[in-house]
Amino acid sequence: MSALRRVGLAPLAPALALVVAMIISAGVILAIGENPLVALRGLFDFGDNAKSQIQAVAVILNRAIPLFLAGLAVSIGFRMGLFNIGVEGQYRLATIMAAWVGTSVLLPRPLQLLLIVVVAMAVGAIWAGITGILKVTRGVSEVISTIMLNFIALGLASYLLTGPFRGTPPGSLTVATKDLPESGRLPSLNGVLVALGFVEPRSDLLGFLIPAAVVGVAVAVLVKRTRFGFDLKASGLNPTAATTSGVNARAMVVKAMLLSGALAGLIGLPDLLGDTYHYGSEFTSGLGFLGIAVALLGRNNPSGIALGALLFGFLDRAALSLQFAGIPSQVVTIIQGTIVLAVVIANEVSGRIAIRQAERTGAGALTAGPAAGDQAAAVATWAGPRERRAAPAGPGPRRRAPQARQGNPAGADPAGRVRPALAGPADRRPTGADLLQHVLGHADPGGPDRHGRARRTVR
Amino acid sequence: MLILAVPIGMAGLGGLFAERAGVVNIGLEGMMVLGTWGAGWAGYQWGPFAAVVAAAVFGALGGLLHAVATVTFGVDHIVSGVAINILADGVARFLSEVFYTGNPAGGGVTQSPPLKGNAPTLSLPVLSSGPDLLGSLERKHWFLLSDAAGILRGVTSSINIFVIFAVLLLPFSWWLLWRTPFGLRLRACGENPWAADSLGVPVYRMKYYALLISGAMAGIGGSLLVFVANIYREGQTGGRGFIGLAAMIFGNWRPGGLAAGAGLFGYADALQLRSKTAVVGLLLLVAIVLAAVTVWQARQGKFIQAGIAAVFGAGSFVLWLVVDRLPDAFVFFTPHLTTLLVLSLASQRLRMPAADGMRYRRGEDK
Numbered sequence: 001m002s003a004l005r006r007v008g009l010a011p012l013a014p015a016l017a018l019v020v021a022m023i024i025s026a027g028v029i030l031a032i033g034e035n036p037l038v039a040l041r042g043l044f045d046f047g048d049n050a051k052s053q054i055q056a057v058a059v060i061l062n063r064a065i066p067l068f069l070a071g072l073a074v075s076i077g078f079r080m081g082l083f084n085i086g087v088e089g090q091y092r093l094a095t096i097m098a099a100w101v102g103t104s105v106l107l108p109r110p111l112q113l114l115l116i117v118v119v120a121m122a123v124g125a126i127w128a129g130i131t132g133i134l135k136v137t138r139g140v141s142e143v144i145s146t147i148m149l150n151f152i153a154l155g156l157a158s159y160l161l162t163g164p165f166r167g168t169p170p171g172s173l174t175v176a177t178k179d180l181p182e183s184g185r186l187p188s189l190n191g192v193l194v195a196l197g198f199v200e201p202r203s204d205l206l207g208f209l210i211p212a213a214v215v216g217v218a219v220a221v222l223v224k225r226t227r228f229g230f231d232l233k234a235s236g237l238n239p240t241a242a243t244t245s246g247v248n249a250r251a252m253v254v255k256a257m258l259l260s261g262a263l264a265g266l267i268g269l270p271d272l273l274g275d276t277y278h279y280g281s282e283f284t285s286g287l288g289f290l291g292i293a294v295a296l297l298g299r300n301n302p303s304g305i306a307l308g309a310l311l312f313g314f315l316d317r318a319a320l321s322l323q324f325a326g327i328p329s330q331v332v333t334i335i336q337g338t339i340v341l342a343v344v345i346a347n348e349v350s351g352r353i354a355i356r357q358a359e360r361t362g363a364g365a366l367t368a369g370p371a372a373g374d375q376a377a378a379v380a381t382w383a384g385p386r387e388r389r390a391a392p393a394g395p396g397p398r399r400r401a402p403q404a405r406q407g408n409p410a411g412a413d414p415a416g417r418v419r420p421a422l423a424g425p426a427d428r429r430p431t432g433a434d435l436l437q438h439v440l441g442h443a444d445p446g447g448p449d450r451h452g453r454a455r456r457t458v459r
Numbered sequence: 460m461l462i463l464a465v466p467i468g469m470a471g472l473g474g475l476f477a478e479r480a481g482v483v484n485i486g487l488e489g490m491m492v493l494g495t496w497g498a499g500w501a502g503y504q505w506g507p508f509a510a511v512v513a514a515a516v517f518g519a520l521g522g523l524l525h526a527v528a529t530v531t532f533g534v535d536h537i538v539s540g541v542a543i544n545i546l547a548d549g550v551a552r553f554l555s556e557v558f559y560t561g562n563p564a565g566g567g568v569t570q571s572p573p574l575k576g577n578a579p580t581l582s583l584p585v586l587s588s589g590p591d592l593l594g595s596l597e598r599k600h601w602f603l604l605s606d607a608a609g610i611l612r613g614v615t616s617s618i619n620i621f622v623i624f625a626v627l628l629l630p631f632s633w634w635l636l637w638r639t640p641f642g643l644r645l646r647a648c649g650e651n652p653w654a655a656d657s658l659g660v661p662v663y664r665m666k667y668y669a670l671l672i673s674g675a676m677a678g679i680g681g682s683l684l685v686f687v688a689n690i691y692r693e694g695q696t697g698g699r700g701f702i703g704l705a706a707m708i709f710g711n712w713r714p715g716g717l718a719a720g721a722g723l724f725g726y727a728d729a730l731q732l733r734s735k736t737a738v739v740g741l742l743l744l745v746a747i748v749l750a751a752v753t754v755w756q757a758r759q760g761k762f763i764q765a766g767i768a769a770v771f772g773a774g775s776f777v778l779w780l781v782v783d784r785l786p787d788a789f790v791f792f793t794p795h796l797t798t799l800l801v802l803s804l805a806s807q808r809l810r811m812p813a814a815d816g817m818r819y820r821r822g823e824d825k
Contacts, residue, residue: 032557083537138803143485143537144708145802147701151795159788292541328556333549340542341524345532352533 013350017342058201064313070291071305073263080236086146088288089153094124095268099279103178112183120265128261132254176280186273208270220302464725469680470703473673480669481649483816485540488700489547490521494678496551499571499691518678526670571691633714649812652819727794746776
């Protein structure tokens with residue numbers, strides 16, 4: 001159970017999923033009579049001089065910043081099994097409100113920026129909070145209510161844009177709010193790039209990169225190192241146990257939605273403060289839905305989300321060069337969709353393999369005593385909301401196996417601490433070969449009959 | 460109204476089959492999108508019958524994908540559904556780009572060439588066609604009687620036969636799910652798959668069937684939307700897959716309730732097409748309903764709820780008095796707002812299938 005192996009094999013499942021997704025996408029490209037190799041070259045075509053290469057990097061980063069924030073916003077809900085599908089509406093409404101407040105008030109720069117950020121976060125949090133309150137008081141599924149609130153938010157935003165907040169004169173082609181004053185703009189990082197000895201890219205590297213990174217670290221600390229983060233995870237994994245240990249489940253739902261919405265409010269700011277300076281009908285859309293995909297890719301882990309956002313940014317940049325190569329740019333969307341599906345499937349399968357191995361080889365650990373059982377409740381980073389009902393009521397040695405089954409081999413931090421309880425070889429990570437074997441040998445879904453239950457049932 | 464309620468109802472039926480078999484299907488919207496694309500693609504080449512078949516097949520493909528992810532691989536249902544929604548948009552856009560741009564028949568990146576021929580229509584004999592009794596009654600402009608005749612005639616004359624087919628699918632689904640061994644087994648998978656398995660029901664296969672049917676239903680619902688405009692257009696579904704899901708939840712996972720929900724949401728949906736002033740009329744309706752809720756809650760002794768309902772009721776009444784024409788943007792989200800309000804008022808006593816949304820692995824306990 002060397003640390004090296006733990007680090008080395010954990011990303012194997014997503015990597016394998018990436019390869020599978022690429023193969024499927026290549027098949028799609030072949031099917032429309034184009035050459036997948038040309039497409040592959042298009043993906044990595046960064047240009048032949050330093051200027052266009054740094055430009056490509058800037059474009060990727062600029063796209064990745066809002067995606068990263070969107071992924072973070074979604075992941076907060078996901079951690080406790082809450083599906084915030086409404087990030088899209090939350091950030092659109094938050095951005096237009098922030099743009100309006102930013103143009104109506106004139107303050108010195110730091111205060112002006114702070115005001116815009118606070119307004120955006122507050123609007124996002126309020127909009128998401130509606131969902132949380134409806135869920136705890138009226139029992140409305142957050143999935144449905146966030147989707148409906150998305151439509152309402154988009155309608156409201158378009159009303160505000162064409163009505164009271166409109167800054168462009170009536171009759172002009174563009175519909176947008178007024179431009180932010182100079183004090184409400186965030187300088188680009190191009191100066192930093194030049195100071196570091198790079199060529200200056202054609203377009204600005206968004207200044208929000210640094211605040212976004214700070215937010216990322218803050219969220220990582222919050223969810224991994226604080227009581228709140230632990231409560232969040234515990235209420236997602238086993239609400240009964242969480243309630244028993246003094247967590248107010250209903251309050252947690254509202255808090256998680258508020259935090260998720262506040263983060264969602266930030267999504268539109270990189271573009272607003274650093275590029276467009278106004279909210280208009282052309283403002284980037286769809287980031288909320290992509291954020292769901294990014295959060296899934298990153299397994300709700302801030303660093304994983306950053307990687308996922310970079311990957312999506314990379315693919316989005318390639319859309320243009322694919323178009324030049326004569327391949328429909330929508331291939332990129334298909335690649336993204338397949339990657340997400342492949343990754344969630346790979347996570348699921350590798351998780352199951354890890355558990356099966358743990359059960360096969362680590363049976364001795366089951367006698368480790370109640371303390372180990374307590375800790376086992378903390379294993380795993382992901383549990384769907386419906387699994388809450390499935391989770392056993394109390395920790396204990398006999399209940400151990402089903403709890404471990406929810407375990408995620410990605411091994412978030414508490415899992416790392418718990419690990420000694422799962423003795424020795426149980427710790428082995430699934431390898432690529434295991435994955436393949438599992439997928440190929442899936443004809444018998446029953447698996448080893450651990451419960452002594454009759455597998456061939458009588459009709 | 461019927462023409463808009465039926466696609467929602469079809470999406471709801473799709474959701475019903477999936478959730479009765481224990482799989483939450485958020486991907487309905489994506490399957491509907493695939494259905495609209497399939498209908499547009501087959502429709503402009505081979506006419507309306509092919510359009511419906513292609514829509515069902517495309518929708519079922521989406522359902523198959525959902526089944527592979529959730530049943531075979533045990534991925535969380537919502538995660539898979541969301542991924543399918545994202546994927547379906549991309550696939551539809553991509554296919555349009557490949558098949559429609561530069562197509563001599565017309566069309567472009569966001570829309571198909573117009574369908575070849577209209578869907579055949581049917582009218583009720585004697586009353587609405589031939590002698591057309593209802594029509595003549597409507598033309599006499601007798602108070603109330605003529606209005607009623609007009610409405611009746613509206614739903615009985617020149618109705619797309621596929622809409623009739625879809626409406627008939629509703630009682631058929633009820634019969635299939637509640638009166639046949641197949642339906643019993645399917646519902647058993649949604650209530651207690653472990654027990655179903657022990658009695659020899661092939662749980663995985665039943666879930667696959669359910670999701671294939673679910674996707675096909677959503678796809679057919681999408682094709683009906685294509686018939687409204689006689690063309691496939693991107694974003695045609697406009698979230699109706701989600702509204703269908705909400706209609707099913709509102710209908711307490713039963714076909715009858717589902718039909719009521721679809722009618723309600725279809726009505727809200729139709730208002731925005733009919734006229735902007737009609738939506739304002741809806742405000743009065745909301746005010747009246749909320750007043751009734753206030754009285755009812757107060758009699759139950761729930762004064763806080765009564766107070767909330769009274770405040771909102773008074774609010775919508777005042778709005779009705781002062782507003783005579785809502786901005787377009789507000790009209791756009793009327794059906795969604797209605798859905799949200801209705802769910803928050805009604806979703807207390809609903810009972811979903813017991814194992815709905817749970818991951819079932821054969822041979823593993825909960």
